[in-house]
Amino acid sequence: MKLKLLVARAESTLEEALAARRAVEAGFRGVVEAASEVPEVSAPGWAYSRGRRQYLASAFVKLAEEARRARRADIALIVTSLDLYAPGLNFVFGEAMLGAGVVSTARLKQSFWGLPEDSKLFKRRLTIVARHEVGHALGLPHCMNWSCFMHFHNSVYELDIGGTELCESCWRRLQAAYGLSRGGLR
Ligand SMILES: [Zn+2]
Numbered sequence: 028m029k030l031k032l033l034v035a036r037a038e039s040t041l042e043e044a045l046a047a048r049r050a051v052e053a054g055f056r057g058v059v060e061a062a063s064e065v066p067e068v069s070a071p072g073w074a075y076s077r078g079r080r081q082y083l084a085s086a087f088v089k090l091a092e093e094a095r096r097a098r099r100a101d102i103a104l105i106v107t108s109l110d111l112y113a114p115g116l117n118f119v120f121g122e123a124m125l126g127a128g129v130v131s132t133a134r135l136k137q138s139f140w141g142l143p144e145d146s147k148l149f150k151r152r153l154t155i156v157a158r159h160e161v162g163h164a165l166g167l168p169h170c171m172n173w174s175c176f177m178h179f180h181n182s183v184y185e186l187d188i189g190g191t192e193l194c195e196s197c198w199r200r201l202q203a204a205y206g207l208s209r210g211g212l213r
């Protein structure tokens with residue numbers, strides 16, 4: 028049995044949400060199955076900090092959790108182009124709790140850093156962050172292995188030297204947590 032993944036978008040293009048959905052489905056092949064709908068949810072105005080010009084990431088995680096319950100999904104991921112922060116951190120690429128997460132595309136774009144757009148690089152970064160947050164939503168902690176997408180990334184530089192796949196030991200952890208058969212893991 029596969030886990031049902033709901034991808035929703037808040038101030039993000041459908042194209043970006045679909046790219047994240049494809050990346051997550053492929054990254055957790057045999058484990059998650061995405062819902063066909065990609066609902067649009069509105070960004071919580073109260074979560075905006077005027078001083079920081081950013082939104083509080085945890086507000087989007089709560090929003091994802093609400094969408095997950097409403098649509099009877101096992102995991103929900105919100106894709107947003109809004110820049111997110113968490114208390115004590117200048118910014119976050121995403122955030123998650125068990126069952127729900129958010130990914131921000133704001134800093135994954137070269138244009139954010141004053142550089143010419145690079146769609147291939149953007150998609151690679153989005154792949155890593157979307158998979159990483161869904162990994163947390165599935166209960167995976169950070170991984171020490173740099174080539175694993177569950178490694179902690181604190182900058183686009185770290186994302187760009189990081190890997191796009193889940194390592195063997197994280198796969199085994201998932202397998203144990205969900206009682207998945209070997210065949211269910213690729
Ligand atoms: Zn993390």
Ligand SMILES: [Zn+2]
Nearest residue numbers: 170175194197
């Ligand atoms: Zn790992």
